Amino acid sequence: MTITITAFExxxxxxxxxxxxxxxxxxxxxxxxxxxVRPVSFRAMKEPAHxxxxxxxxxxxxxxxxxxLFETGAIVxxxxxxxxxxxxxxxxxxxxxxTWMFAALSTxxxxxxxxxxxxxxxxxxxxxAERLPLVEDRVRVRLDQLSVRLGDADWLxxxxxxxxxxxxxxxxxxxxxxxxxxxxxxxAYVARGEARPAYQRAFDAQLAVNTGKSSTI
Amino acid sequence: MTITITAFExxxxxxxxxxxxxxxxxxxxxxxxxxxVRPVSFRAMKEPAHxxxxxxxxxxxxxxxxxxLFETGAIVxxxxxxxxxxxxxxxxxxxxxxTWMFAALSTxxxxxxxxxxxxxxxxxxxxxAERLPLVEDRVRVRLDQLSVRLGDADWLxxxxxxxxxxxxxxxxxxxxxxxxxxxxxxxAYVARGEARPAYQRAFDAQLAVNTGKSSTI
Numbered sequence: 430m431t432i433t434i435t436a437f438e439x440x441x442x443x444x445x446x447x448x449x450x451x452x453x454x455x456x457x458x459x460x461x462x463x464x465x466v467r468p469v470s471f472r473a474m475k476e477p478a479h480x481x482x483x484x485x486x487x488x489x490x491x492x493x494x495x496x497x498l499f500e501t502g503a504i505v506x507x508x509x510x511x512x513x514x515x516x517x518x519x520x521x522x523x524x525x526x527x528t529w530m531f532a533a534l535s536t537x538x539x540x541x542x543x544x545x546x547x548x549x550x551x552x553x554x555x556x557x558a559e560r561l562p563l564v565e566d567r568v569r570v571r572l573d574q575l576s577v578r579l580g581d582a583d584w585l586x587x588x589x590x591x592x593x594x595x596x597x598x599x600x601x602x603x604x605x606x607x608x609x610x611x612x613x614x615x616x617a618y619v620a621r622g623e624a625r626p627a628y629q630r631a632f633d634a635q636l637a638v639n640t641g642k643s644s645t646i
Numbered sequence: 647m648t649i650t651i652t653a654f655e656x657x658x659x660x661x662x663x664x665x666x667x668x669x670x671x672x673x674x675x676x677x678x679x680x681x682x683v684r685p686v687s688f689r690a691m692k693e694p695a696h697x698x699x700x701x702x703x704x705x706x707x708x709x710x711x712x713x714x715l716f717e718t719g720a721i722v723x724x725x726x727x728x729x730x731x732x733x734x735x736x737x738x739x740x741x742x743x744x745t746w747m748f749a750a751l752s753t754x755x756x757x758x759x760x761x762x763x764x765x766x767x768x769x770x771x772x773x774x775a776e777r778l779p780l781v782e783d784r785v786r787v788r789l790d791q792l793s794v795r796l797g798d799a800d801w802l803x804x805x806x807x808x809x810x811x812x813x814x815x816x817x818x819x820x821x822x823x824x825x826x827x828x829x830x831x832x833x834a835y836v837a838r839g840e841a842r843p844a845y846q847r848a849f850d851a852q853l854a855v856n857t858g859k860s861s862t863i
Contacts, residue, residue, distance in 0.1 A: 484795035485753050485788065496738045502752055503745035521713045528720035534748065535719055536702050539756045543763065546784070556773030567763070571702065578701035 430494040431465060432457065434504075435479070436638060437488055438468040444639030446632045449501045450489040452598045454631035456505040456591065460512035468638065502534050502595065509591040516590055529585045529592025537575060538599045540567040545602065568608060576612045583621060597622030647711040648682060649674065651721075652696070653855060654705055655685040661856030663849045666718045667706040669815045671848035673722040673808065677729035685855065719751050719812065726808040733807055746802050746809025754792060755816045757784040762819065785825060793829045800838060814839030 434457075436450035450466075457464050473479055475486045482490040483499040490497065491504040498504050506527065509515035516523045547564045551557050575596075579585060584593045600619050603609050609616045622628055651674075653667035667683075674681050690696055692703045699707040700716040707714065708721040715721050723744065726732035733740045764781045768774050792813075796802060801810045817836050820826050826833045839845055 480791075480794075485749070485791050487753075496741060498741055498745050500745045500748040500752060502748035503741065506744065506748075507741050524713060524715055524720065524724050527723065528715050528717045531717040531719035531723075531751065532702070535717060535751045535755070536704075538752070539759050542756050543760050546760065551777075551780070554773070554777070556771070556777065560768075560771070560773065563768070574697075574702050577697075 432462060433465045433467055433492045435467050435469045435482070435488045435490045436635065438470045438473075438638075440635065440639050444636040446635060447602055448488065448635065451631055451635050452501045452595065453489045453491065453504050453508075454634055455594055455598070455628050456508045456515060458627035458630045459514045459594065459625075460508050461514065462508070462512065466634075466638070502530060505591055505595065506530060515594065517588065522587060525586050526590035526592040529590070530595045533592065533595035533599045537571045537596065538602075540564070540571060541599060541602050544568055544606070565606075565608065568603070569611075572608065572612050572615060576615050579614055579618055581614065583618075589625070593618075593622060597628075649679060650682045650684055650709045652684050652686045652699070652705045652707045653852065655687045655690075655855075657852065657856050661853040663852060664819055665705070665852065668848055668852050669718045669812065670706045670708065670721050670725075671851055672811055672815070672845050673725045673732060675844035675847045676731045676811065676842075677725050678731065679725070679729065683851075683855070719747060722808055722812065723747060732811065734805065739804060742803050743807035743809040746807070747812045750809065750812035750816045754788045754813065755819075757781070757788055758816060758819050761785055761823070782823075782825065785820070786828075789820075789825065789829050789832060793832050796831055796835055798831065800835075806842070810835075810839060814845075 434450060434453055437448050440448040442448060454464070469479055469488055474483075474488065479490075480486055482492075482497055485499070487499070489501060489504065490499045491507070492498075498507060505515075516526050544561075544564050544567075547557065547561055551560075584590065585596060586592065597619050600609060600615060601623075604619070609619060623632075651667060651670055654665050657665040659665060671681070686696055686705055691700075691705065696707075697703055699709075699714055702716070704716070706718065706721065707716045708724070709715075715724060722732075733743050761778075761781050761784075764774065764778055768777075801807065802813060803809065814836050817826060817832060818840075821836070826836060840849075
């Protein structure tokens with residue numbers, strides 16, 4: 430059955446791979462599947478046809494036959510549970526890999542989203558200069574803990590999994606901030622993720638949509 | 647196999663059910679399982695023995711034989727996938743219910759956490775009075791959309807599921823703010839969740855730990 434996802438017609442990041450369709454593209458590529466993309470404009474995203482697919486008016490969505498899903502985490506998990514390449518076979522190891530997916534989305538990403546809001550939505554507010562370091566420190570609390578847990582391992586729990594896919598994707602949001610450089614093992618972890626051929630294909634595909642050309646990374 | 651979870655020795659909310667162990671207790675009760683609780687002090691939470699179980703030094707954790715998990719979402723999903731009562735049998739409906747779990751944790755909860763940070767961590771900052779309405783409006787964006795999607799349905803997608811368990815748990819954090827009252831269908835949805843016998847048992851159990859007595863709700 431054909432997989433169709435939605436993505437920004439023009440991504441706010443101009444193709445740096447931070448839009449959430451990159452996470453889904455990456456999972457699809459790791460699983461060796463093919464997919465089609467339906468671009469959605471900012472205006473169309475808030476219209477009834479798209480809201481029927483995604484009640485929060487965002488991208489990506491995922492359609493496969495009669496099944497329609499939203500939420501990047503749910504889509505990646507759906508792909509990971511039905512295809513090889515993203516979750517270990519052993520039931521306990523599988524549950525632990527899924528734990529890291531939730532850790533990325535529920536524990537590590539929220540302070541990073543708050544930092545993004547501080548920069549994007551409150552950048553011109555009078556409190557921004559004094560408040561920004563507080564918000565950055567909330568991110569560092571999580572990076573400190575994640576860095577300790579990762580140690581010198583390549584991935585969070587054995588082989589690469591959907592948990593790493595999600596954690597790397599979340600950490601990529603910090604790349605432009607320079608904060609990752611404070612944690613050499615996390616920076617190297619993110620670089621390992623980016624070096625995966627499946628990530629490269631996903632990155633190139635979203636870049637092509639946004640710039641009309643392909644990456645040469 | 648015995649299920650053992652960790653919970654606050656003394657919850658910061660004094661037993662209002664907002665600590666995340668309530669979500670796991672609720673899932674266990676919906677599945678009709680029994681469990682044991684190991685209380686953890688704030689100090690012990692940051693010590694190596696607990697960090698080995700939970701790298702971010704939080705509660706709850708979940709142990710069952712050789713399996714050890716952290717992250718509320720992962721634990722609830724683990725229980726839901728292995729026992730009846732929390733996910734539909736049909737594969738597509740199951741994927742949609744899991745989507746609502748992720749929507750609760752990744753889309754609806756982050757602005758609520760940000761609001762909590764604004765109140766708890768920045769309540770005495772000079773910018774708080776001017777900033778708080780901005781943060782509240784970010785929460786309202788999600789509540790507006792969720793209220794539209796729920797409409798006059800009892801639950802988000804057919805029968806009660808782990809998706810509702812998680813969404814109700816996330817919305818409960820707003821109860822004291824009065825914001826839920828702006829959305830009568832969401833307030834009624836949360837009340838339906840709270841009225842479930844499994845929720846009541848979970849609430850009573852965490853209350854007993856924190857007050858030494860049982861609820862009479």
